[in-house]
Amino acid sequence: MSTEAVDWAMDKAPMPRTEKGKPDTTGRHVLQVLAEYANPAGANTHPSVLRIQFRTGYDRTTVQRALRRLEKAGLIRRDGSVDNRTRWQLAMEMVRPASDWADLEREENEYRTAAAERKRRSRSKGVTGAESVTVTDSKPVTVTGAESVTGDVTDSAPSRHALNAQPSRTQRRPNHQQPPVNQLHKDSSSPPAQQDAAAADEAKPASKPRADKNEHIDAFGAFWLNYPKKKAREEARKAWVAALGRGADPQHIVTAAASYARERANEDPKYTKYPATWLNKGCYDDEPDQPGRPHLRAVGDYQPWRNPEDHSSYYEEL
Incomplete structure (x- = not known):
C-alpha cells in the first residue's frame, strides 16, 4: 500500500x-x-x-x-x-482544481440561506396577522329595538348578517333575558301588535337559572372526609361531577356517605365500595341497612352438657 x-x-x-x-x-x-x-x-x-x-x-x-x-x-x-x-x-499527474472546494462552500452557503428562509416563512405562516381577523363593526351588531334591526338588515352590505354572529363559548351575554337570534329576525319582520307582545314577554322575569355544578365542587371535600374508604381520589372526583350532572343533591350525597361510613364501621374494609363505584352506581339513594338482632352469648361459667360415662347419673334428682 x-x-x-x-x-x-x-x-x-x-x-x-x-x-x-x-x-x-x-x-x-x-x-x-x-x-x-x-x-x-x-x-x-x-x-x-x-x-x-x-x-x-x-x-x-x-x-x-x-x-x-x-x-x-x-x-x-x-x-x-x-x-x-x-x-x-x-494518472497521478492529474490534480483536482481548487475551484471544486470553492463551489462546495458556495453550495453550502446557498443551502443554509434557503433553509433559513424556509424557517422564516414557516414561522410567519404560524402567526395570524391583523388583516386576517374578521372585525364586525359595533354599529350593526348593537340591537336596541325592532326598528334598528330592520335598518341594519336593509343597509348591511356583507352577505353574512351581524345577527348571525354567534358569541364565543367564553363570552357571556350581557343580558340573560335577551331573546335568541331567530327570535330577533322574527320580531323585526312581525307587525307592531306582535312586536308589543314580544316586548311584554321580554319584560317578564326570567326563570331562575340552574346552579352550575362547578359551584358544588367544594362540597366534594366534605364527601371525601365522610366516606369510609379513601381510594382513587381523582376517579372519585370525576364520579362526583357526573353525579351532580345527573341532578344529585351534594348535601344528600354527603349525608348518605356519612351513613354508609357508620354501617361499615366494624366491617371488613375490603368489602367497602370504592368511592367512584359508590357514586357511579347511585348508592347514595339506597336505603340504609336495618340493624340486625344481637347475638345471644353465654355468660358465667356455663359448660355444655355431655353424656356422662356413669349411667347412674340419669337417675339423680335434679
Missing part, C-alpha cells in the same frame, strides 16, 4: 463524472481501492474484480462499468496484465 497513491485518490484526484454530469461516487470508490494496491508512483496495481467486489460491496457488473468510466476519464490506463488480471497505472 502506498500512502501517496491513496492520498491522491482520496483528495487530489479529479472527481469522475457520470454521463449526466453528476459526481461518480462509485467510480471514485473503485479508484481508491486501486490506489491501495499501487506503488508510490501509482503503478503496478492489479487487484482482481473479485477483490474489488469484496472491498466495495458492488456487484461484478458495477465494478466493470466503474473501471471503464475511470479509463474513459483518463484517471487510469492499462499497463499489461499479471496472472490474467489487468494491471493499471494511476
Whole structure:
C-alpha cells in the first residue's frame, strides 16, 4: 500500500463524472481501492474484480462499468496484465482544481440561506396577522329595538348578517333575558301588535337559572372526609361531577356517605365500595341497612352438657 497513491485518490484526484454530469461516487470508490494496491508512483496495481467486489460491496457488473468510466476519464490506463488480471497505472499527474472546494462552500452557503428562509416563512405562516381577523363593526351588531334591526338588515352590505354572529363559548351575554337570534329576525319582520307582545314577554322575569355544578365542587371535600374508604381520589372526583350532572343533591350525597361510613364501621374494609363505584352506581339513594338482632352469648361459667360415662347419673334428682 502506498500512502501517496491513496492520498491522491482520496483528495487530489479529479472527481469522475457520470454521463449526466453528476459526481461518480462509485467510480471514485473503485479508484481508491486501486490506489491501495499501487506503488508510490501509482503503478503496478492489479487487484482482481473479485477483490474489488469484496472491498466495495458492488456487484461484478458495477465494478466493470466503474473501471471503464475511470479509463474513459483518463484517471487510469492499462499497463499489461499479471496472472490474467489487468494491471493499471494511476494518472497521478492529474490534480483536482481548487475551484471544486470553492463551489462546495458556495453550495453550502446557498443551502443554509434557503433553509433559513424556509424557517422564516414557516414561522410567519404560524402567526395570524391583523388583516386576517374578521372585525364586525359595533354599529350593526348593537340591537336596541325592532326598528334598528330592520335598518341594519336593509343597509348591511356583507352577505353574512351581524345577527348571525354567534358569541364565543367564553363570552357571556350581557343580558340573560335577551331573546335568541331567530327570535330577533322574527320580531323585526312581525307587525307592531306582535312586536308589543314580544316586548311584554321580554319584560317578564326570567326563570331562575340552574346552579352550575362547578359551584358544588367544594362540597366534594366534605364527601371525601365522610366516606369510609379513601381510594382513587381523582376517579372519585370525576364520579362526583357526573353525579351532580345527573341532578344529585351534594348535601344528600354527603349525608348518605356519612351513613354508609357508620354501617361499615366494624366491617371488613375490603368489602367497602370504592368511592367512584359508590357514586357511579347511585348508592347514595339506597336505603340504609336495618340493624340486625344481637347475638345471644353465654355468660358465667356455663359448660355444655355431655353424656356422662356413669349411667347412674340419669337417675339423680335434679
